Every structure is written in structure tokens, then in C-alpha cells.
Amino acid sequence: MAKEKLNFEDEQVRHDFRHTSSHILAQAVKKLWPEAKLAIGPAIENGFYYDFDLDYKFSEADFLKIQKEMKKIISANNKLERFELPRTEAIQFMADKDELYKVELIQDLPEDVAISFYKQGDFVDLCAGPHMESTGQIKAIKLMSVAGAYWRGDEKKKMLQRIYGTSFPSQEELDAYVARLEEAKLRDHRKIGKEMDLFAIFEEGPGFPFFMPKGMVIRNELESFWRTEHTKRGYDEIKTPLILSESLWHTSGHWDHYQNNMYFTKIDEGDFAIKPMNCPGAMLAYKRKMYSYRDFPMRIGELGQVHRHELSGALHGLMRVRTFTQDDAHIFMLPEQVKEEIIGVIDFIDFVYNIFGFKYHIELSTKPEDAMGTDEEWEIATSALKEAMDAKGLPYVVNEGDGAFYGPKLDFHLEDSIGRTWQCGTIQIDSQMPQRFDLTYIGSDGEKHRPIMIHRVIFGSIERFIGILIEHFAGKFPLWIAPVQVKLLTVTEKFSDYAVQVEKQLKEAGLRVEIDIRNEKIGYKLREARNERVSYICVIGEREAESGTLTVRSSKEGELGEMSVEAFTASLIEEIKEKRC
RNA sequence: GCUGCUGUAACUCAGGCGGUAGAGUACUACCUUGGUAAGGUAGAAGUCAUGGGUUCGAAUCCCAUCAGUAGCUCCA
Numbered sequence: 001m002a003k004e005k006l007n008f009e010d011e012q013v014r015h016d017f018r019h020t021s022s023h024i025l026a027q028a029v030k031k032l033w034p035e036a037k038l039a040i041g042p043a044i045e046n047g048f049y050y051d052f053d054l055d056y057k058f059s060e061a062d063f064l065k066i067q068k069e070m071k072k073i074i075s076a077n078n079k080l081e082r083f084e085l086p087r088t089e090a091i092q093f094m095a096d097k098d099e100l101y102k103v104e105l106i107q108d109l110p111e112d113v114a115i116s117f118y119k120q121g122d123f124v125d126l127c128a129g130p131h132m133e134s135t136g137q138i139k140a141i142k143l144m145s146v147a148g149a150y151w152r153g154d155e156k157k158k159m160l161q162r163i164y165g166t167s168f169p170s171q172e173e174l175d176a177y178v179a180r181l182e183e184a185k186l187r188d189h190r191k192i193g194k195e196m197d198l199f200a201i202f203e204e205g206p207g208f209p210f211f212m213p214k215g216m217v218i219r220n221e222l223e224s225f226w227r228t229e230h231t232k233r234g235y236d237e238i239k240t241p242l243i244l245s246e247s248l249w250h251t252s253g254h255w256d257h258y259q260n261n262m263y264f265t266k267i268d269e270g271d272f273a274i275k276p277m278n279c280p281g282a283m284l285a286y287k288r289k290m291y292s293y294r295d296f297p298m299r300i301g302e303l304g305q306v307h308r309h310e311l312s313g314a315l316h317g318l319m320r321v322r323t324f325t326q327d328d329a330h331i332f333m334l335p336e337q338v339k340e341e342i343i344g345v346i347d348f349i350d351f352v353y354n355i356f357g358f359k360y361h362i363e364l365s366t367k368p369e370d371a372m373g374t375d376e377e378w379e380i381a382t383s384a385l386k387e388a389m390d391a392k393g394l395p396y397v398v399n400e401g402d403g404a405f406y407g408p409k410l411d412f413h414l415e416d417s418i419g420r421t422w423q424c425g426t427i428q429i430d431s432q433m434p435q436r437f438d439l440t441y442i443g444s445d446g447e448k449h450r451p452i453m454i455h456r457v458i459f460g461s462i463e464r465f466i467g468i469l470i471e472h473f474a475g476k477f478p479l480w481i482a483p484v485q486v487k488l489l490t491v492t493e494k495f496s497d498y499a500v501q502v503e504k505q506l507k508e509a510g511l512r513v514e515i516d517i518r519n520e521k522i523g524y525k526l527r528e529a530r531n532e533r534v535s536y537i538c539v540i541g542e543r544e545a546e547s548g549t550l551t552v553r554s555s556k557e558g559e560l561g562e563m564s565v566e567a568f569t570a571s572l573i574e575e576i577k578e579k580r581c
Numbered sequence: 582g583c584u585g586c587u588g589u590a591a592c593u594c595a596g597g598c599g600g601u602a603g604a605g606u607a608c609u610a611c612c613u614u615g616g617u618a619a620g621g622u623a624g625a626a627g628u629c630a631u632g633g634g635u636u637c638g639a640a641u642c643c644c645a646u647c648a649g650u651a652g653c654u655c656c657a
Contacts, residue, residue, distance in 0.1 A: 049652095057584085057585070058585085059585075059586080060585095060586085145585095145651060145652070146584095146585065146586095146651090146652085147584070147585065147586095147651055147652030147653070148583065148584025148585065148651095148652065148653060149583095149584085149652065149653045149654090150583075150584095150653055150654065153653075153654070154654085155582075155583070155653075155654045155655085159583060159584050159653075160584090160653095161584075161585085162584095162652070162653080164651095164652080194592080195592095201649095202648095203630080203647075203648050203649085204648095206647090206648065206649090261655090261656085306657090308656080308657090310655080310656070311582050311583090311654075311655065311656095312582070312648090313582065313583070313584095313650095313652090313653080313654085313655095314582090314654080314655060314656070315649090316650095319657090320656075320657085321657095324657065326657070402656095411657090422657075423656075423657055424657070425657090426657070457657070459657090460657045461657045463657090464657060465657095489617090491614090491615070491616050492614045492615065492616095493614070494614080519613085519614080519615095520615090520620095521613095521614090521615050521616090521619085521620065522615070522616050522617065523615085523616080523617065523618065523619070523620095524615095524618085524619055524620085525617095526616095526617050526618060527617090527618035527619055528618090528619090529618095530617095530618060531618085537617085539616065539617065541616055542616090543616085551616085551617085553617070559617080
């Protein structure tokens with residue numbers, strides 16, 4: 001039989017390949033630790049894993065041993081043979097092997113499904129398949145890490161040990177993948193954030209990031225951009241307090257649905273809470289006066305700092321923190337305005353993400369178990385989101401039961417350096433807060449009516465968005481948000497006067513400039529400036545001082561040669577204005 | 582929060598099956614005036630995360646706590 005080359009680009013092929021790899025891992029582990037109980041072992045995005053229940057704790061030191069065993073299985077080149085058993089026999093078969101997790105899995109399979117097994121050598125696993133033809137097709141395999149994972153993803157169930165691995169049709173492809181991972185680690189926003197001195201998180205404040213001067217530049221640029229774009233789109237801005245009476249949170253429903261994530265405090269004898277969301281404050285702001293239907297749609301923005309008690313193990317640099325600023329807005333409207341408003345926000349988010357060249361995907365999250373409101377209210381809100389998406393013709397995935405407790409949402413997800421996605425933008429229809437706070441407006445009929453409210457963010461959280469920006473650009477930011485846009489380096493101290501004069505000129509043009517006139521060699525200063533990821537490095541020596549020029553090097557394009565200070569300034573101002581990436 | 586791993590100078594890390602610490606970078610001083618990724622010499626700098634325990638003696642072994650980290654769970 002002629003050997004066909006694997007088309008590893010094909011998702012199904014990749015899936016089968018990794019799935020078979022996971023069976024090889026399971027077989028190897030059973031060989032070395034026969035008492036290990038098998039749970040599940042699927043293929044995932046960049047590899048596979050298998051969950052085991054075993055008293056012995058795996059460590060990465062065991063990987064060599066396991067991999068050796070896996071290579072033996074691969075060399076044996078066993079065929080993967082499929083067979084089916086009737087339900088009772090299937091259960092008995094696994095019960096005889098003392099594989100209780102498998103028994104549970106079979107019991108939960110629907111009645112009408114064939115129960116299939118795959119056999120390779122002396123190893124048999126419950127599996128729907130499909131698989132590769134034989135173990136020998138897996139040419140390169142590597143175990144990556146070991147971690148705990150709950151049985152069936154339920155934190156109330158037992159924690160198993162999960163071994164992650166990856167595999168490829170050739171060693172070269174595996175090596176390239178590992179190299180890419182190493183490369184991606186260099187873009188980690190926690191590493192770059194420290195190197196560029198953008199932000200810091202101290203032991204005294206787990207999950208509470210400090211922004212340093214250079215990080216504040218990025219933050220302030222984003223906020224100023226945010227304000228400009230919101231003003232253009234008819235938004236007003238408010239600011240509501242961080243601490244409000246506990247009674248407010250009873251009214252809003254947060255007391256019943258969000259208490260575990262909130263921080264509380266006392267003022268005099270009164271009980272207060274630190275806001276985890278901005279909506280209740282915005283409700284109070286709305287209620288301060290009467291509105292006419294003519295006031296709608298009314299768009300009220302707020303850069304609101306919230307505090308949420310996230311589990312310690314969930315914290316992650318700027319991506320997952322315990323205090324963050326939401327670039328929030330609440331839009332109050334009439335029923336007939338809903339679709340247009342949602343589309344307006346979708347377009348707004350798309351506009352902002354495109355400026356940075358971000359790829360994103362959208363998820364629609366529906367009613368969760370712990371929800372307020374009736375099924376009918378949820379249905380209306382959910383279909384409004386769907387309609388808007390369909391009108392735009394945008395693809396989305398449905399995330400059943402993942403909505404906020406007060407309404408369904410469209411989430412916009414961005415990718416980090418290693419391909420994990422983070423929810424950033426979100427559009428949520430909230431039919432609960434307007435009811436609970438008894439919001440009204442006077443309609444054309446002169447009667448009171450309930451407004452519809454959507455709650456939305458564009459960046460999501462400024463902190464998380466900055467984290468994504470850092471990883472996306474690996475610290476080489478678009479000029480308009482770059483903390484240091486220009487750094488002037490003198491060849492010797494003789495040219496300090498000229499450098500200071502250029503610095504003044506550039507500053508007057510509104511550029512963020514640093515100057516390095518230290519008594520150091522140019523190579524040394526240059527290396528330092530490059531490590532700082534300065535956008536433009538200008539060398540100043542005899543040539544430049546005499547002709548009134550700069551020799552420019554761009555962090556993205558390399559050497560640009562010599563140019564006049566005026567031409568350099570003009571080109572930078574243009575680049576900033578266009579928000580070029 | 583759960584499971585595993587980690588915590589040594591400002592940073593990156595070495596050391597460690599017990600005898601109170603080391604490198605490079607950064608910092609300070611001096612020498613060097615050098616054209617596109619590290620010039621030289623010297624100096625200062627650490628309650629080895631914190632609290633207990635074992636021991637004549639703990640950075641090293643044990644326990645707890647705190648923090649970080651990879652996943653899980655949960656979420657912007």
C-alpha cells in the first residue's frame with residue numbers, strides 16, 4: 001500500500017492524530033502504573049491530554065520515562081481496531097478492568113448510541129473515534145506539562161492529574177512548535193511590562209496592579225482616544241462612586257447573585273459595598289430626573305473602576321485582576337431603537353479593534369442557571385442580539401448558559417501571545433436593572449414606560465486591553481500610544497548642546513522624547529534604547545550637529561538614514577495622527 | 582478556591598542531602614571621548630518570602646502561612 005502523506009492542515013486529520021496520541025499516552029501510563037484509573041483523553045487545540053486518577057503524583061521528571069514507553073508503543077506500530085459492545089457488556093467490560101470513570105461515562109451515554117472501543121496492542125479504551133490506522137503513524141510526540149483538573153470539570157468532584165502533550169508528523173514540526181512557544185513566552189505582557197517598567201504588582205496587593213509612568217502614557221492615550229470617539233458617537237460621560245450603600249446592592253440583585261465576588265466595608269454604623277459593576281450607580285444617576293421618549297437613545301459612558309474578588313488561582317498579570325477600569329456605557333432606548341443601537345456598538349467595537357489590527361471572534365452567551373427574570377424576557381433580549389448579528393451577517397458561537405445574571409451578552413474575544421482568548425468587548429441587554437430600579441420615561445402617549453437598557457464595553461477593561469496590546473505588539477507599540485516615541489543618543493558629550501536643542505524642538509511638537517547624553521559609548525546607549533523598545537532612536541554626532549539633522553532608526557523598520565529634524569517631526573506627527581500600527 | 586511546581590541583592594539566576602552566601606546586569610566613583618546591540622578598574626548592595634519546628638548549628642530538612650506560576654473551576 002502506497003503511503004499517503006498526511007494532510008496535517010486538515011482539522012480532522014490533526015484531531016485524529018492527536019487523539020491517537022492521547023491513547024498512546026494512556027497506554028504508556030497504564031504500563032508503568034497499572035493501578036492508574038483512566039478518565040478522558042481528547043485532542044485539543046495544539047495537542048492532547050489525558051486525565052488519570054492515581055495516588056502517585058506525576059512530575060515532569062517522569063516525562064522522560066513515559067515518553068520512552070510511548071516511543072516503544074509507536075515502534076510496535078499496532079493497528080487501532082474498533083469494536084462495539086452492547087451497553088451491559090460494555091459496562092461489565094470496563095467494570096472488570098476496574099475502570100470506574102469509564103463505567104460512569106458509558107452509563108451517561110444516550111440509549112441509542114453504539115458503544116465503541118478502540119484496541120491497540122494490549123490496550124483498550126472506550127472511544128467514539130475516529131483514529132489513525134496505527135500507532136506508528138505518530139512520528140514525534142512530547143509531553144508538555146502536568147496539572148490538576150476536576151473530573152468532568154466540576155469543582156465539587158475529585159481532582160485528577162492531567163498530562164498535556166503534543167505530537168506532529170515529524171520531529172522538525174515538533175521542534176518548530178516548541179520554538180514558537182518559546183518565542184511566544186518572550187511576548188508575555190508580565191515580562192515585557194516589567195522590562196519596560198509599564199506596571200507592577202506587589203505582594204501587598206495581589207491582583208491590584210500599579211501603573212508606572214510609562215504604563216500611564218498608554219493608559220491615558222487610550223482613554224483620550226476613547227473620549228474622542230464616544231463624543232463623536234453621541235455619548236455623555238459620568239463618574240459614579242466606588243463605595244455605595246449595601247442597600248443599593250440588594251435592589252440591584254448583586255447581593256443575591258454576586259456577593260461572593262464583592263468586597264464590603266463599614267462607614268460609621270452603616271454597611272457599604274465596593275462596586276463590582278457600574279450599573280447600579282448608573283441607575284441612580286438615571287433616576288435623578290424625568291425623561292421624555294425624545295431624549296432617547298441616551299448614551300451614558302463611564303470609565304468606572306470596579307473591584308471583584310477573583311479566586312487567587314485565577315489571577316493573571318493584567319489580564320485577570322481584582323480591580324480594573326471598565327470603559328462602560330449604559331444606553332437607554334425605546335424598543336424600536338434596540339437593533340440599531342446594538343449594531344452601532346458592534347460597529348464601534350469593530351472600528352476600535354481594527355485600529356490595532358486585532359483579530360477577534362464573537363460569542364453569544366445565553367441564560368445562566370442563576371438568572372434573574374423570566375424566560376420570556378430572556379428570549380426577547382437574546383433574539384434582539386441575534387437579530388443584530390444576523391443583520392450584520394457576522395459569525396458567532398453560542399455559549400449556552402454563560403450570560404450575566406441580569407441578561408444575555410455578545411462577547412468579543414481577543415487573543416494573547418500563546419493563543420488563549422480573553423473576553424474584552426461585551427454588549428449586554430439588561431431587562432432587570434430598569435425594572436428593579438423602576439426606571440421610566442414618558443412616552444408620546446403621555447404615560448410612563450420602562451426604557452430598554454444595554455450595558456456595553458469596548459476595551460472591556462483598560463488593564464486587560466493593555467495586556468493584549470503588549471503581547472500583540474511585543475512592546476513595540478503603535479507610535480500614538482508608545483511611552484517613548486523618540487530617544488536621542490549622543491556619540492560624545494560634545495554634541496549635548498545640539499541634542500538638548502533637538503529635544504526641545506521635538507517636545508514642542510508634542511512628541512514624547514528622552515535624551516541620553518551620558519558619558520557612554522554609542523553602542524552601549526543604542527543597545528539600551530533598543531531593549532527599551534523605543535519607537536525611534538536618533539543618533540547625534542558630528543555629522544548631524546553640523547548639518548542640523550538626525551540619523552534615525554525605527555524599531556519596526558530598522559535604519560532610516562539621515563533626515564532633517566523638521567522632516568522627521570512631520571513624519572512622526574503624521575504617523576501618530578493616522579494611528580499607524 | 583483546588584492540584585502540582587516555585588520564592589536567594591533592584592533584575593536574571595547559581596548554590597543547598599546542615600557549619601550564617603555567589604555570578605552577570607543595574608547602581609556609585611574614577612579612568613576612557615568612543616559612530617549603530619555590552620570599554621576598563623574599584624565600591625556599595627541580601628533577616629536567602631514570613632512564622633514556627635527538628636538540631637550544638639537551618640538559606641539548606643519538616644510544618645504552616647503569604648505570594649508567584651501552569652492547568653482546573655470561575656470571569657472583563
